[in-house]
Amino acid sequence: MQERRGQSWWEPMTISRYYDKTALEAQVQAGRHREAVGGLWDEIGQLQIDFLVSQGLMPHHRLLDIGCGSLRGGVKLIRYLDAGHYAGVDLHESLINAGYEINSRRRG
Secondary structure (H helix, E strand, C coil), rough: CCCEEEECCCCCCCHHHCCCCHHEEEEEEEECCCHHCCCCCHHHHHHHHHHHHCCCCCCCCCCCEECCCCCCCHHHHHHHHHCEEEEEEEECCCHHHHHHHHHHHHHC
């Protein structure tokens, strides 16, 4: 049987192998939600929207952002897409909430 990083080839990968939920929650609580998703928040968010637009994304399209984290791309996509055409989901609700709350205050 072929092994891959200490697991059988058929064994499903789980998110818990890559994330320490307690550490992630501590980062969010400390206001470091942008670092929790890997940093380079503005740069990567811009790369995300630039790529999607280059592939044909238009304001009237709808987008489901799976693993949206703290809305690194979501902030720019929400502004670009028509109202109600962006939906983001993530395993960690606290990341989404932090991204939404912080960015709502900046706009308002």
